[in-house]
Amino acid sequence: MDLAHLIALVNANTVIAVALLIGLPSLGTAIGFGVLGGKFLEGLARQPELKGHLMMHMLIVAGLVDAFAAVSIAMGFVLLYGGNPLLHAITAAAKLAS
């Protein structure tokens, strides 16, 4: 296989990997935020006078739920734009061959 084919192969798989890295965590956080918001509303309905307190704690937990999604998205971006390290083996082999 020539060089262009190999690079295209790696890039294609990298794009799929990046799509999974960016898309799947948002699935998790969407479900997480949904459950969180639902519990917040339930607690608020029981005791409306705790509104400020509950909202502050809800936002804290929201930030925590966000965490690993944000990390995965950042890794996806780094892979997509920060120079794909998976191409190094191919470029090194190309340099050796030429």
Place this chain on the structure above:
Amino acid sequence: MASGPLSSGEYVQHHLHHLNFNLKTLSFHGGPPFWDLHLDTFIVSWVLGLLFLGFFHHAARKAVSGAPGKLQNFVELAIETIDGLVKESFHYENRLIAPLSLTIFIWVFLMNFMDLIPVDLVPWSLSFLGVKYFRLVPTADPYLTFSLSITVFLMVIYYNFKSKGFVKLGKEVLTHPFGIWLFPVNILFRLLEEVVRPLSLSLRLFGNLFAGEMVFIMIALLPWYGQALLGPVWTIFHVLIIVLQAFIFMMLTIVYLSMAHESH
């Protein structure tokens, strides 16, 4: 500046470069990457830190007990809020915690706030001085977030030893949570927990801020109608993220330090 218009990939890549100063070759090029100092992160974080300290110190010096001015009001508000928070969550004797939380919150918030400045403005104006790359947001640099979280990690270790002593700490590590006969498992869990905390603390802040910056860069690639539509939406959301992430970093620091003091 580049000759001719950059492709979108090149534009994004250009925005991902730090202003590197290598400490081994003491120059702006070459050298092993381990010794790279991100000069842009370093400068911006120092400037913001000194700004915050100077601001608050000035307000403290000029404090009057009669009719306080606006600056003094704001500083007192910040200090009282954080003092209240610390009193709620931290039940031990330690005079360092409240000033530490104030510093973490305000400093991280100021560094995050740099993300709201238009993404091309500062690098473009600095390019006239010959500076090729400049990333304005220090907290979008993992070097900085890891330095913050490693500092907190070292403090947690120090306070663990200081407030519990070797014997009590040893007992706690060996017997939590499974009892003395499963002590290898206890040690393993404890080590894992202690290592994951600074990792998650720093990566949470880095991930949120880096993703925010990337979305701003990609909005900058859109035509003018796309920018006018998506720009304000993301900016508003990002204002929430900025405050929230600084607040969470501070709360988690307080909680971890409180767990370092407690004894069952």
